[in-house]
Amino acid sequence: MTEVIDAPPVENPREWSTRKKVRVTLILGSMVLSFTYLSTAFALSATSLQRQFDASAEVVTLGLSLYVLGFALGPLLMGPLAQTTGKRPVYVYSWIVFTACCFVMSESNNLAVILVFRLVSSIAGSSALNNVPASYSDMTTPAGFAPFFTCYGFSAFAGPSLGGLVGAFVNERAGWRWNMRHQAIFIAVVTVFGVLFVPETDHPKLKRIHDAKYALNDGPKSVETADKARWSARVEDATRSFGTAMVRSVKLPFHWLLTDRVVLVISVYTSLLYAIIYDFFVIIPFAFASIRRFKPEAIGLIYITLFIGFAMASSNYVFVQEAINRRIRAKTGKTVLPPEASLIHAIYGCALAPVGLFLFAWTVPFTSIHWIVPAIGIVLLCAGSMSAFTSLIPYLVAYGGPSAPSVLAAAGFCRSALAAALPLFTRQMCKGITVQGATSLLGGLALLLTPLPLLLYIHGGKLREHAKQRKEAAAAPATAAAAASTGGSSEKDLAAKEEQPVAQGASIPPGGAIENRRSRSSLDISSAPSDDLA
Template sequence: MKEQSEDSEIQSLDDTSKTATPDMARADQKAQSPPSTEKDSYEVGWEGGEADPLCPRSYSTLKKWRITLVICFVSLCMTCASSIYTATYQQMEAELGNSRIVSILGLSLFVLGISFGPMALGPLSEFYGRRPIYVISWTIYVIFIIPQAVAKNIGVILVFRFLDGFAGSAFLAVAGGTIHDLFDRAQLQHPISIFSVSPFIGPSLGPLIGGLICSYLDWRWTYYVLIIWSFALWLAIIFLVPETFHPVLLRDKARKLRKETNNESWFAPIERAHRSVAHAIGNSLLRPFQLLFLEPMCFCLCIFAALLHGILYLFFDAFPLVFVNNHGFNLWQVGLSFLGIGIGMILAIFMNPVWNNARNHLVQKKEQETGIQGASEPEFRLPAAMVGSLIVPVGMFMFGWTTFPWVHWIAPIIGSTIFGFGALLLFTSIFGFLVDAYPTYAASAMAANGFIRCIFAAVFPLFGEHMFEGLGYQWASSLLAFLTVGMIPFPFLFFRYGKLIRGKSRFAKK
């Protein structure tokens, strides 16, 4: 199909960059004419494959992890900024005179900005590389914190919260590609797991950091701390994160060869690709919605992930109600209560070897059945989601029915830890399945997932406080738990019948 070839064109460029090897002896010759017998003899690739010193996959392990950790810390900082704001409500409302629902709108607008950013910023990295997107977007992000820090009315804060979320979302859109640039498939599991958890750990740290600041300093210091933190990371990006996108590096290599040899015949594959920025952004905006509404597996799993993300952000309303009203927590103690979710997510990361072994067992069984080495199915990524779907409701029910004043405060925190554990199992499993099931449209599938997750995360806080006060803490939590119970069948159904459904799909791997 034409649209399939368009969507996979950049991927094919990246594949070409891994295998093509130019005859570099020609580089010492001046202004030769292209030989007529070899169509692509002047196509630039990696010398010696990925062992080429210019190839990011040949970097030392230390350098690879240095780059990975910088972008993970940036993602953590940006998502932490979404929730650190919740600690400022009381002081901000007293000074600016706005209502609580307007304050919550600032949280929602930040997350809404995150939902739109990846679809617009992600395709730009395919043309200009990862590094320019990182540097420009994070520069804008740091600058846009300043108006929030000095704002004299709530309107300024709301507008720049949205713009900040949009600018910072570039790292969520592009960082996964950077990790893929650095590590081959055999090395990818650990760095991608650490990157996957960092945007979810950030929101659980925000209330603690914000609570500590606002307990002892003016609320504007949350923004001053963010400026200092973000500027330090900006310096790390400038000095520690080079360009890693293979097609762009090969383009730079071709330009250097043309200059050194005075031979305009040298070219990189990306220079022969006939794609426009507007067309790429158009596809990036359209195809995620095609996958959402035309692919039942993508739709159901994205809704499940979105529900979990919405609950995570709704907790920013629920925790202050539960722990202040029932247990008399102060601001920083409320922030400390969010660590239960973060601890649960970190524990889930340590379960990765279990799910890898489960997948390897399924692959070996498939190999025996088919006689094909390395035979696999996308559904082999789903066992973690199957377990996670059972654990999440347990955590939600435990949280809800331990929110009585006479029950020790540690009980609902344990419930939230169980929720965080199950939620991360689901997130990582769903992400892996979408990439495997829609390999040609993996970026679009992940954009669809990110968009719907952030929409839920933006909307849920707007009604969370009213729901918990209207239904009571126990039944409000139970309502959310029953919604997660309703989603339990999907991972099991798709594990059993996913291959059959994919066989009828327009977009999925057959």
């Protein structure tokens, strides 16, 4: 008689202690912050690089655009790879490459090498920008999204503002090379913390690790089962070839983008706001240097306004949205709210973005108006943009369900592609139609898309139900094919299979054999919210 051995439950990140969740959340947030920090810290060395390498302003601006372009290209690889191999391996290997690239740039004497490695480093580091929201969703349910996604949104936007502030002072006082070196050191420190203290959060990967580990502990008769499990794991790993991953990486995000109108519309709106934010890293130095005659370090201080705007929106999301959620729960008696509930604060918050753009446009050209007025416009722009991201990104995570990394990769591609392209002709646009005209144009575009959170709040439930029905319809042919192949067996074989006894508590490992053991594994092994929520 085979000895029955109890297996411990599958590790569930949603059941981690608060202390562990806080630690992992802060480290992942610091990865996002340091990654976006490099985007603008480099831009503050633009003038120094022009003098050092005798290059034009447009060529040096490529350093910013190529880095942001990596935000678009990287998620196409990092998102589906995280779905296939788990999130921790992607974080570890990509950030080691990211760190190495940063040190290469800091010691290079060739502008072309710096520009190429800016792109490569961004592709590698983008694993944090794309996959951290999915890691956060692994650790909580939609009802607890607020603190996690506030940390993500604040980190993603605080990084550029801090990069502009610190980069200006380091470049002026220590030169462009030390500006590059301090960025590399920053990334190296964060990478060490990530490698040492960020565990795997992907539920299916944790289940596979659990099954492979405890297949060895079932007694003498489980040797064959263990061999099958190990062989199955090897075959599974072998089939995940790099070429297959690349095809999947490119296909899935674009499939979502081209076939789902909710993903498309949200991607367009967030892309515009994101591009405007990065556009301001060109507009701010241009306007305050050529019109207001600010010195480089004074221009660096202007970037504090971005930080203030992002902090305002984060506070709004944490406190106001949570108060709204409590009121809705008390009124309806529901403990789990639909994803549309997270859009309420964005309905009025997103209106701040066009207001801030118009305020900046119609005050910065006039030196008789105090500089604090256009600075307030920047605060409002950042607060409105942050309100959009802290509501629409969690909505995409809930909407995408298990495919959240690919959905985020699709939205990230659109955001970053536009943010990479827009700064390349911003300076010419400001010279051609003036800073006032260029910023007013951006404000008009933002105003057109401001009603989006309201429309999603009203019609989002129907759109999600339609998407769910479309998924079920797409899966129907595969289900029918499986049923047909089963029907090919003889009735006697089917009856024998139905009558075959299965030990109570048995589970099927990756190898396909029945394991005779009881398992107290957690039932919550989904990698994202259920289809009822997404």
